[in-house]
Amino acid sequence: MNSSETNYQKRKITEKVGVLGLTAVTVLTVVPIFFVVGYIIVQGAPAISWEFISGFPGDGMKSGGIFPAIVGTFYLTIGTAIFSVPLGIGAAIYLSEYATDNTFTRLIRVSIINLAGIPSVVYGLFGLGLFVLFLNFGTSILAGSLTLSIMTLPIIISTAEEALRAVPQSFRVVSQSLGGTKWQTIRKVVLPQALPGIITGIILGLERAAGETAPILFTVAAFFLPRLPSSPFDATMALPYHLFVISTQVPGMPVKIQFGTALVLLVFTLSMNLIAAVIRYRARAKRQW
């Protein structure tokens, strides 16, 4: 038994303790997630019923359903997609296929990083100032969608660009050697290959847009609307805002409706996560390189 033996023993013990510590940290991070989701499910499930999902709120929000909020979130998501998807994919194609490494390109990248970093409430401020007041769209789905789409743009651009870059260069070379123009190559070869990654990015971006409250607080959200929105200039109820309102504004709100709304919002975001994950998985299996 000499010093190198004891040294070894010491290191072994440090190792065991260290690994145990890391395991503990991970457990402490992961377990509360189960607890939180489980708690919401348990408390919210009693409220879920067909009437809840398809009915209008009544009795001062204390009973009835959340249908208009669900519809509102749905409209906002679509509105966001209409504006951000074409623009985002276009920008990603530019960055991946056309851009050279000059100052302009660097400027674009810096801009994307900026856009990604702007706090959601500043987007709300911007949306209020520009779309609602200056351009006179009023509190409307249009204003809300435009605000949300600028917010979603960086997410779509980065993930789409990564997806496009992942397609091996050989694909492009072969296509062009067969006589295809640049755009033809992109459209018929590169884009389809990158599509799963792009779609994943779009889904994750839209998921974030659907769950945000701050940008829609003053651009589109309303507390109670007697009918569903019928034009893009209408205001609308929306799930995240609805949850915020019923958990802070209404006295005597039945707890199970609060949790029920939280549960619906949770299911909505989680299912989008799930769809994105499934697409990712299947794309990896089917990948041609």
Next chain:
Amino acid sequence: MKNTRNFREILITFVIKASGYSAIFFVTLIFYFLLSQGLPTFTEVPLNSLFNIRWYPIEEYYGILPLITGSIVVTIGATLIAVPFGIGTAIFLAEIAPRWLREVLKPIIEVLAGLPSVVLGFLGIVLLSSYLRTLFNLPTGLSAFTGSLLLGAISIPTIVSVAEDALDAVPKEYRDGALALGGTRWQTIWTVILPAARSGVLTAVMLGIARSIGETMTVMMVTGNAPVLAKSLRVFLSPVRTMTATIAAEMGEVANGSTHYHVLFFIGIVLFVLSLIVNVIASSYVYRTTQRSEKLLS
């Protein structure tokens, strides 16, 4: 036919180029708008009043210092919580967990990222605040600490995913070399792998910080919103008011073009600049490996 094809090609190239430049356009637009609506503050509010310690806009007290310290306090608290847990979990996932466990845990952590902030704020009010109040014998559970806890939780998935990427990208040879020299796994992690992944890990932390600075709804619901200036360490346990919550709470009530309106946009500028700084620092650490794109999509 070749001419139309050429024309189409030119047109489409133009549209794509325009899309590419759109990012610059939007950032400039947002920045310009914030500036144009926020800079009038300097003509309407004297500087010593703006950097004063009392925020009470309806009586013309526009001191933004307590708001700035409020945001900083909550962000520091959130980072102190998120970094150990986030990096620890990332190390566990990258170095210790078997492959199957890693594939199971990663989506679970992504769930945390997907939880809307309103839901967490809601749980904070309903569950966390009174529990913390009794646990620590505080005057109230609506405090910077509660906010930091929730914000830390929100930032953890960001830190975990980026840090785990970074750790994973460290070449296998480093590990093998260290182990061959007789090091234990723990030693290898701390003396070889972490330093090698240093830039990626730092990026992860910076992104986590950026997330915390910008969070609005959660802090608005659980920090009490009292514009208390940070004077001592005790502020971590007291209610605070963040810049984000201030904008969210007060934006609806300002008349277009009033002084209050301009000051709120000014706070927006401060937030914009702060997150700009953090994000630029984060991206300057950015490392790229050939595997990176695959990682992001897996």
Next chain:
Amino acid sequence: MRRLPVLKRNIIRSLGICFLFAAFLFAGCRSTDADSSGGTGPAQETYLENKGSDTIVNLALAWAEKYQELHSEIRISVTGGGSGTGIASLINNTVDIANASRQIKPEEIENAQANGVEPIEIVIARDAIAVIIHPDNPINELTIEQISAIYTGEITNWRQLGGEDRPIVRLSRETNSGTHVYFLENVLRMGEKDSDLLFSMDTLLLPSSEGIIQEVAHNPNAIGYDGLGYVTDEVKVVGVATEFGGEYVLPSVATVNSGTYPIARELYMYTNGQPEGVLAEYMDWIYSDEAQTIVAELGFVPVSQP
């Protein structure tokens, strides 16, 4: 088959651009005047927009629901955000009715007139502001002066009022709330116009009345104030006297109407100009028996047509 996704993308992009273009075109045409006969809508349906005070929001909601039952061609939307929000919207001319639990300020009237809006004030109900504490708190009565001293930060511990040795946690509504402003002017400053007393800096500003109830119900250190309509059995209401030696009165419909409860106020709806047409009908209905019964049911104090 592989052409489709790409083609769809182009279609969506073109649609998006057309949409944006059309939207810009419409922006100019959109009527922003919340005219008194209701907003845009199909011929037989008119749309009223109602925004503002969170104190009034549940009442406005109940009224809207009831009125729509009786007149199905009228649609009324209700949003909260605080009295300040409602009045700001009226100034910006984006709503038909602004709900306010405080009177419009002179600066706001100026801003409105500068924008071509003429605010007309209509009293719709009365409200008592209850001062609430935790049910286990042994205190039962306070004077206005004591409440003022508590909220300005002069008194910091319940012990100083004869209660337990606990720090006082002050709860308040946000500054955009009419309730907040009313409380500032009439309780903190005790009605004196020249007073510049302010809430103590560590007063918690909660974004909603419900938040205040929640915290007071669970925190023995807390004191808060809220419209009587929001008070539930989970909190204790304090009797208030105007001065020492005076009678301590609990808020209720009776004491508000008799004027004996010192912290009572009127609730308002503001419109742009005198109401006409559909809007006028709605405002008249508000004074009807069935509308004012709803007022009483929600814990506010009914009024009659002036």
